[in-house]
Amino acid sequence: MASSGSQTKTRGNHSGHFVQPANPNVATMPEDVLYHLSLSTSTHDLPAMFGDVKFVCVGGSPTRMEAFAKYMAKELGLDHPGAEYPNICAGTDRYAMFKVGPVLSVSHGIGIPSTSVMLHEVIKLLYHARCSDVTVIRIGTSGGIGLEPGSVVVTQQAVDASFSPMFEQMVLGKRVVQRTDLDQELAKELMQCATDLPEFPTVLAKTMCTSDFYEGQGRLDGALCSYTEKDKQDYLRAAHAAGIRNIEMESSVLAAMCSACGIPVAVVCVTLLNRLDGDQVSSPHDVLVKYQQRPQRLVSHFIKKSLSTVW
Numbered sequence: 170m171a172s173s174g175s176q177t178k179t180r181g182n183h184s185g186h187f188v189q190p191a192n193p194n195v196a197t198m199p200e201d202v203l204y205h206l207s208l209s210t211s212t213h214d215l216p217a218m219f220g221d222v223k224f225v226c227v228g229g230s231p232t233r234m235e236a237f238a239k240y241m242a243k244e245l246g247l248d249h250p251g252a253e254y255p256n257i258c259a260g261t262d263r264y265a266m267f268k269v270g271p272v273l274s275v276s277h278g279i280g281i282p283s284t285s286v287m288l289h290e291v292i293k294l295l296y297h298a299r300c301s302d303v304t305v306i307r308i309g310t311s312g313g314i315g316l317e318p319g320s321v322v323v324t325q326q327a328v329d330a331s332f333s334p335m336f337e338q339m340v341l342g343k344r345v346v347q348r349t350d351l352d353q354e355l356a357k358e359l360m361q362c363a364t365d366l367p368e369f370p371t372v373l374a375k376t377m378c379t380s381d382f383y384e385g386q387g388r389l390d391g392a393l394c395s396y397t398e399k400d401k402q403d404y405l406r407a408a409h410a411a412g413i414r415n416i417e418m419e420s421s422v423l424a425a426m427c428s429a430c431g432i433p434v435a436v437v438c439v440t441l442l443n444r445l446d447g448d449q450v451s452s453p454h455d456v457l458v459k460y461q462q463r464p465q466r467l468v469s470h471f472i473k474k475s476l477s478t479v480w
């Protein structure tokens with residue numbers, strides 16, 4: 170695999186920071202089978218395959234993450250006629266993974282459980298590969314609150330459905346709560362990059378992360394609905410008053426898990442609709458495709474700037 174040949178700017182005191190899972194058991198395992206990625210420490214030379222990774226970009230859809238890998242190859246000058254971008258996780262259809270120089274592009278499916286499983290295995294993969302100074306960025310879609318559709322939100326803080334900066338999980342039958350902080354310096358750098366892309370609006374704001382797309386996000390168009398239009402409007406307006414500008418389904422677990430392992434993490438999502446105006450995602454396909462390219466353009470710009478070390 171070609172390498173970019175340039176040096177990555179390191180963030181704050183992250184220089185020479187090797188990825189380390191927050192679990193001492195991993196270091197003592199004779200073999201680690203990354204089951205959902207179809208990779209293992211005994212059958213794959215993970216340091217040779219992944220040792221140069223500096224940016225892990227994640228998003229829901231396998232095709233979008235393949236398109237992002239191809240786009241990054243062009244942007245980094247690593248594309249050439251006949252170049253192929255094989256799915257590294259071809260042995261499974263759970264997730265798809267593509268590598269272009271220092272950029273790993275991985276799909277996570279929909280929601281917290283799917284994202285959590287991928288992150289456990291990708292963080293261990295980065296550890297086994299002895300990767301250092303890695304940044305994780307989600308490039309995704311979301312529903313906006315009071316924003317023009319197609320706006321991009323860089324998440325300042327991920328919050329739950331009651332607007333608290335928390336991620337809750339049952340561990341050994343008990344509720345365990347973790348904070349959902351994102352790297353503020355990274356978010357600031359992404360906002361700085363956004364000023365070079367004035368073709369679409371980008372805002373820094375809170376993102377609400379839910380466990381469901383329908384009732385969990387106050388929609389009136391699911392198979393179940395236990396509230397009125399007014400209840401929905403009151404809820405979304407309260408979210409807006411609390412500084413929330415978009416809703417999606419993965420930011421909180423990404424924030425909790427990456428920060429627990431000391432990995433700088435950011436979330437950059439485009440809004441597909443304004444939820445104050447409706448619930449259905451009904452824009453034409455070509456419009457949605459154009460919107461979904463916006464987080465990719467912003468993050469690609471950020472990666473290129475980081476690799477050139479010039480700010």
Ligand code: R2B
Nearest residue numbers: 229279280310417418419
């Ligand atoms: C945004 O879009 C998906 C649901 O359509 C979900 O993965 C998310 O966070």
Ligand code: URA
Nearest residue numbers: 310311312416417418
């Ligand atoms: N993704 C979500 O989670 N919600 C939306 O409204 C749109 C995309």
